[in-house]
Amino acid sequence: MPISGVVISCSPGHRYTVIKNLNAYKSVEIHGADHRGNIVTVLETDSSEEMEKLIERLNNHDHILNIGMTYLNIEDEAERMARGETTTKPFGFKAPSV
């Protein structure tokens, strides 16, 4: 279950609108905001795929200008991958032809 520290940036005038919107996401924890339009958040999702989808959704928000990630922990997923239990094979995956 990946956890990331993310600074979400918007134009300062839209800060409250964006925070209100972010509050609707259960995967987003808001830890603070400043007058420059920086919103400090922690994102926690079930998988990297969900993390990517969440960030994509946020990126498409009218007033969000940038998603700046500063920290990512994926140790659960990495351990599953290392044990060969990964579910992260992409579409069309094929083993190298030998």
Added chain:
Amino acid sequence: MAQTRREFIKKAAALSAASYAGLDLSIDRGSVANANENISWHRGSCRLCGVGCRVELGVKNGNPVGLRGVPEARTNFGYLCMKGMHFWKCMGHPDRLVKPLYRKKKTDTFKEISWDEALNIAADEFAKAHKEGGGEAVAYYGSGQALTEETYFFQKIMRGGLQSNNVEGNPRLCMASAVGGYLTSFGADEPIGGYSDIEKAHCFFIIGSNTAEAHPVLFRRIMRRKLDNPDTVKVINVDPRLSQTSRIADKHLQFKPGTDLALLNAMANVIIEEKLYDEDFLNKYTTFKSGKETVDFEAYKAQVAEYTPEKVVTICGNSFSADDVRETARWFANSKGTVSLWTMGLNQRKQGVWANNLVHNLHILTGQLLKDGADSLSLTGQPNACGGVREGGGLCHILPGHRPVANEKMRTQVEKAWGVPQGRIPPKPGLHTMAMFSAINDARIKAIWINCTSPVQSLPNCNLYNKGMAREDVFIITTDIFHTLTTQTANLVLPTCFHFEKTGVYGCTERRSQLTKKAIEPPGDAKPEVWIIREWARKLSEKLNDPVIAQCIKPFEGLEEGYELPKAIWNEYSQKLTAHRDNDLRGATYEVLEQMKDGVQWPAPTEEYALTGGTVKKFVKGRDPMADTESKDDLPYQFYGPAHPDRKLWIWLRDQADPEEIPDSEYPFYLSTGRIIDHWHTMSMTGRVPELLRANPYAHVEINPKDAQKLGIKPGDMVELTSRRGVNIMPAKVYEGPVEGMVFAYWHDQHKDRMINKVTKDAIDPGSKEPEFKICAVRVKRVSGPQPLKPYLVG
């Protein structure tokens, strides 16, 4: 994961993000220590794009488990983008190449072989080709993703060992016009300033670059500067396509593809007409050039006077007004500091060097250079196009240290440094990329080594060149971490280490060299390229009975490949080949680079100086040690670059010139191509990260809604794009992005129906030899409604 540990990690994540925003959270900082339990953090650079973001890879039990930014790094100040955050997934990926693979005929199935067998075959085939046709029958085609040590070592064996200047790399496809622009305008390759100008700039002139998607971390810095100073900082976006970058722009000028040369000249015209230029700067530091002639300011003034704003608005397609041109020119000239940024929109053009020159002209004309907050900054797309290929001798006409190969004195310096006989390096430049693959088409090149790149997909008009790569009489070796469309044309596929599985230096956009040390073991039998080169060259020396090849690897014999070998190669390169050159890296030893959180900007002649971070502004006395040691007069700026004997900046008289192909009744649309945020280049890495693949599983074509309406195309419809060279069929995205009359397609897709380089044109800039990927003419036709599509990755 235990609840407590999750909580620790969440607190560490919150503290990390808060520290960047300058917020003080009431969280116990002991959480960070608990979150880091059993994790070791290893500093290095991001593997993707040319920004050079510094990261730390978290490793637990030998596996990557986390990534975080380095807050002190002057490239990214700790921020990373989503694409960068995923590169760890290439490590240990089940698709990784882990054994050497060989097939005698390209129609055969690959079989696994040992390294000893593989290296013998590689040496046999290169020796055979060399015996048949000498240095002209062999070639190396490398990458702006290879480490500097790798590019330098490969070209050393090719030039010093095999007497071949057929040394090229994919930066020819992306950066060559920027090189040409810098050399012809400033007399020296690479920018004068760098990223630190962003926080001091008052005007951003972004042309031919979707910075928000292609360089998101730098875009963040530009955005922050604009948002923090909304009234005093202007952002101008000049591009035929509206993009995410346009969202922060005060003004967006959309123009008909290929007409920006006229626009740039019109801006110069306004600057001169309204006397906004810096006369003192021009008098002291500028020469005016028209072809081979030296002219004067009056001649330049007369030339740009032809480009009145009113006339240029018509040339550009009437999407903006003459007053927009005037206001843009005023913002550019009058700001306290203007930074221009561009990427492939200018470079991948038949007039790529000219387009670069015309941006530089504006900076020289207005004196928007050499001071904090002002620069003409070409952004690079690959992590080591600058450091490895441009500086390390990775192109057919240049030796390491920005030395032209055609210059005898330069060749002699290199031969002495290598201890090979004088005259060993051939004087004639080798074949540039498009000529190299043409020579493969007719089998003049018999053996080629393709390292860490996929020309089958990335060359323009690729159908034409793929015929050559399929020939049975051309032996192809590839070194890579995954299969690509190019490994499918190879005889021998060699598995290599990925980033953090080996040690080496990347040099990013702003002349900054940064070290990444090995942190984890590679999978299977994958090996670092420097080991592969050394072992291959030793066998080559035996098979050709040539002791000079052995001499090329002699300093590196017996060294452990994970650290000692790349360090010895870097030492040879930096100490012997960059000494007293404009990219002097003698101070940037491994010992210094290991200490520096964000590397060193050259010139950095001594370790003491390198430990300060190096040179932020080139050519400025007191800020650039070479400006002091190379000083010839009392002026504060010293242009000591190797290409301008008069030590001046050159303003070029360049007229508007059409692209090679413009729309006509048969092919009525412009086609342009580019990247999307989730994918990088040919998708061989990002396509294997499921999150990135699912976000954009296949390419699509963007069509302006007005054009879509005329053609009866709805969102998701399948659309056929036909040029004089090839056909693609892909889904449509109806979008207010491209200007009317132009369509835009992404180039990452490997599927044969959606590989857009079958359609693009292989016309090249006559100076830089860079192809005109960005502009060609196509026919656009709806073929059906939406169809279910499957993503495709070669396996």
